[in-house]
Amino acid sequence: MKKDHVTIYDIAKEANVSPATVSRVLTGSAKVRPDTMNRIMALIEKYNFRPNGLARSLTYKKSKMIGFILPDINHPFFSTLVLKSEAHALKRGYTSFLCNSMNNSEMESQYLHNLLEKQVDGIIFLGGRINAVKTNPEYAEELKQVMDRIPVVFVNGQMSGVDAYAVHTDEAYGVNQLVQLLVNHGHSKIGFLGGLSGITSTEMKWTTFKEALNDHNIEVREEWMIESGFNIESGEEAAAQLLSLKEKPSSIICVNDFVAMGTINMINKFGLSVPHDFSVVGFDDIYLAQYFPPGITTISQNYKQLGQTAIDVLINLIEGKEAQKETIIPTSLVIRNSCKQFIPK
Amino acid sequence: MKKDHVTIYDIAKEANVSPATVSRVLTGSAKVRPDTMNRIMALIEKYNFRPNGLARSLTYKKSKMIGFILPDINHPFFSTLVLKSEAHALKRGYTSFLCNSMNNSEMESQYLHNLLEKQVDGIIFLGGRINAVKTNPEYAEELKQVMDRIPVVFVNGQMSGVDAYAVHTDEAYGVNQLVQLLVNHGHSKIGFLGGLSGITSTEMKWTTFKEALNDHNIEVREEWMIESGFNIESGEEAAAQLLSLKEKPSSIICVNDFVAMGTINMINKFGLSVPHDFSVVGFDDIYLAQYFPPGITTISQNYKQLGQTAIDVLINLIEGKEAQKETIIPTSLVIRNSCKQFIPK
DNA sequence: CTGTTAGCGCATTCAT
DNA sequence: ATGAATGCGCTAACAG
Numbered sequence: 001m002k003k004d005h006v007t008i009y010d011i012a013k014e015a016n017v018s019p020a021t022v023s024r025v026l027t028g029s030a031k032v033r034p035d036t037m038n039r040i041m042a043l044i045e046k047y048n049f050r051p052n053g054l055a056r057s058l059t060y061k062k063s064k065m066i067g068f069i070l071p072d073i074n075h076p077f078f079s080t081l082v083l084k085s086e087a088h089a090l091k092r093g094y095t096s097f098l099c100n101s102m103n104n105s106e107m108e109s110q111y112l113h114n115l116l117e118k119q120v121d122g123i124i125f126l127g128g129r130i131n132a133v134k135t136n137p138e139y140a141e142e143l144k145q146v147m148d149r150i151p152v153v154f155v156n157g158q159m160s161g162v163d164a165y166a167v168h169t170d171e172a173y174g175v176n177q178l179v180q181l182l183v184n185h186g187h188s189k190i191g192f193l194g195g196l197s198g199i200t201s202t203e204m205k206w207t208t209f210k211e212a213l214n215d216h217n218i219e220v221r222e223e224w225m226i227e228s229g230f231n232i233e234s235g236e237e238a239a240a241q242l243l244s245l246k247e248k249p250s251s252i253i254c255v256n257d258f259v260a261m262g263t264i265n266m267i268n269k270f271g272l273s274v275p276h277d278f279s280v281v282g283f284d285d286i287y288l289a290q291y292f293p294p295g296i297t298t299i300s301q302n303y304k305q306l307g308q309t310a311i312d313v314l315i316n317l318i319e320g321k322e323a324q325k326e327t328i329i330p331t332s333l334v335i336r337n338s339c340k341q342f343i344p345k
Numbered sequence: 346m347k348k349d350h351v352t353i354y355d356i357a358k359e360a361n362v363s364p365a366t367v368s369r370v371l372t373g374s375a376k377v378r379p380d381t382m383n384r385i386m387a388l389i390e391k392y393n394f395r396p397n398g399l400a401r402s403l404t405y406k407k408s409k410m411i412g413f414i415l416p417d418i419n420h421p422f423f424s425t426l427v428l429k430s431e432a433h434a435l436k437r438g439y440t441s442f443l444c445n446s447m448n449n450s451e452m453e454s455q456y457l458h459n460l461l462e463k464q465v466d467g468i469i470f471l472g473g474r475i476n477a478v479k480t481n482p483e484y485a486e487e488l489k490q491v492m493d494r495i496p497v498v499f500v501n502g503q504m505s506g507v508d509a510y511a512v513h514t515d516e517a518y519g520v521n522q523l524v525q526l527l528v529n530h531g532h533s534k535i536g537f538l539g540g541l542s543g544i545t546s547t548e549m550k551w552t553t554f555k556e557a558l559n560d561h562n563i564e565v566r567e568e569w570m571i572e573s574g575f576n577i578e579s580g581e582e583a584a585a586q587l588l589s590l591k592e593k594p595s596s597i598i599c600v601n602d603f604v605a606m607g608t609i610n611m612i613n614k615f616g617l618s619v620p621h622d623f624s625v626v627g628f629d630d631i632y633l634a635q636y637f638p639p640g641i642t643t644i645s646q647n648y649k650q651l652g653q654t655a656i657d658v659l660i661n662l663i664e665g666k667e668a669q670k671e672t673i674i675p676t677s678l679v680i681r682n683s684c685k686q687f688i689p690k
Numbered sequence: 691c692t693g694t695t696a697g698c699g700c701a702t703t704c705a706t
Numbered sequence: 707a708t709g710a711a712t713g714c715g716c717t718a719a720c721a722g
Contacts, residue, residue: 369691
């Protein structure tokens with residue numbers, strides 16, 4: 001079962017050459033006479049030899065690995081983003097190390113140390129502490145210490161006092177697109193469901209939402225802005241609350257697609273329907289958005305571009321090249337069937 | 346920005362001790378006098394020192410990492426399973442390395458080598474080549490070579506000629522539960538949608554399905570068994586085909602929840618509804634199954650147990666302990682609203 | 691309790 | 707074109 005690990009020394013001995021020569025054929029770092037090369041290659045084949053990556057990284061002082069710290073791979077937004085990013089990183093010669101923090105700061109700290117010990121060459125950070133409106137100075141300090149050693153790129157986040165490289169979705173633009181769409185459809189009573197205060201992306205969406213309404217001379221009704229969370233249950237809860245109001249909006253912007261799904265479900269449970277009784281729009285354009293009846297109109301985060309850019313910035317930093325301090329990725333509107341022209345009753 | 350990497354030698358020098366002593370406080374492998382220990386700890390703190398994991402693994406000849414080869418982290422089945430597995434592995438002191446093969450055998454090969462070079466202590470293999478009904482001998486050979494070096498555990502798969510440790514869901518039992526449920530509800534016209542021939546899980550579900558119908562003295566109608574695939578689109582296509590048949594079943598078993606969603610969507614597009622016109626059941630119990638209207642009755646794969654067992658088997662193997670060659674994880678029926686009593690018209 | 695020495699497996703000068 | 711020697715950072719004997 002366990003064939004003892006064969007090393008370049010074993011190969012060297014059997015080929016009657018020095019380990020250095022074996023190393024040379026492995027890396028192609030110098031010319032080797034064709035016949036000795038063939039002899040070595042044959043042995044490599046014979047033993048199915050693979051150089052020990054740990055030893056290699058140790059001498060190179062580069063592991064060619066990048067770490068990802070993210071909240072939850074189970075969430076479609078992250079899984080899609082990570083999938084794209086990973087593929088791109090691989091193309092550039094880097095393998096990825098995923099760490100699910102579950103939005104728990106202690107886990108983030110633990111993983112940060114873990115990644116450092118594993119000698120990753122850089123880190124992509126998503127969610128958790130970099131999504132908090134008020135930065136915890138302790139966590140910021142920790143991150144700064146990490147950044148002292150290896151490059152870190154924030155995706156859709158920021159920390160006050162931490163001068164980090166960042167790439168993020170233009171969420172404000174997305175919200176504006178949504179409001180514009182609704183207004184174009186004749187809606188002037190617009191609600192906003194989901195999200196959590198204290199989370200930057202939520203608060204930014206809220207303020208943008210209000211500004212957009214103002215720009216369109218539409219009154220902001222605080223009772224139509226209901227905070228709840230980010231999953232389907234949150235959508236259901238928020239919608240239930242909204243639907244029990246005496247006066248209701250005719251359209252609803254949801255903080256993300258999951259919340260939109262919950263909202264649609266609850267509207268149906270109230271015996272009403274989308275888009276007939278309410279126009280509902282989401283955010284993120286997760287895989288399911290197009291299939292969840294009636295097909296959710298939403299904002300695409302352009303995952304591929306987002307992930308790719310983050311990776312490019314990080315790798316450029318790792319390899320000592322120039323990189324843009326902050327990159328903003330545009331969103332795009334994806335029209336489906338959850339939204340229709342407002343018809344006064 | 347770049348503080349030169351500090352090593353145990355640096356710490357040792359500044360603390361006026363030998364590197365070995367520093368190593369001792371790091372690992373706790375031997376007693377160290379309290380005051381020297383404190384001195385060392387202070388320096389570790391001061392420099393925020395972290396031992397180099399690569400160097401460590403090199404001497405330990407253990408990396409405490411396990412690799413996952415899986416088709417696509419973006420699919421809820423895998424993301425959930427991986428999340429559970431990873432958490433359990435971490436609890437047992439192992440970190441995970443994820444590799445998305447996209448069901449591409451070449452990528453699997455590439456990753457297999459990559460993981461070997463990275464010196465992972467073991468591998469969890471899901472999907473792809475171990476799901477093929479007819480084993481490709483070349484791929485089997487490759488896997489055997491890997492297994493010659495480190496333990497590998499198959500999850501929901503197998504390869505003929507490869508005597509691997511395996512953990513899998515009792516899919517046959519699940520299909521039986523589904524048929525039983527439908528029969529209990531008075532259905533005797535049952536279809537089966539989705540899946541792909543050549544994929545073990547599909548073929549096993551098909552044969553189990555037929556046997557179950559036989560056991561219940563129900564005729565098997567080949568035209569109600571439509572092969573298509575595993576995603577929502579596949580469900581829609583298969584359902585469209587089924588619905589254009591002259592004579593249709595009253596109930597439908599889908600190869601998984603995605604296909605069930607597509608099926609439900611198509612039924613709705615035909616102006617019919619679930620469960621009113623058709624009872625539809627799925628498989629996997631992904632997060633969305635409960636929220637996709639009308640709430641999908643399905644079979645749970647018991648992710649946690651499945652993942653945990655796979656990890657336990659693998660780690661036991663890695664650590665030279667006993668492990669069961671094959672473990673079967675029971676499924677459980679999750680009743681929701683996509684299924685109702687058959688009412689003859 | 692602590693220091694010295696010798697690898698772990700590989701890549702890289704510096705010679706030859 | 708190739709070999710010998712050295713170091714990457716850490717742990718594990720083996721002394722003392």
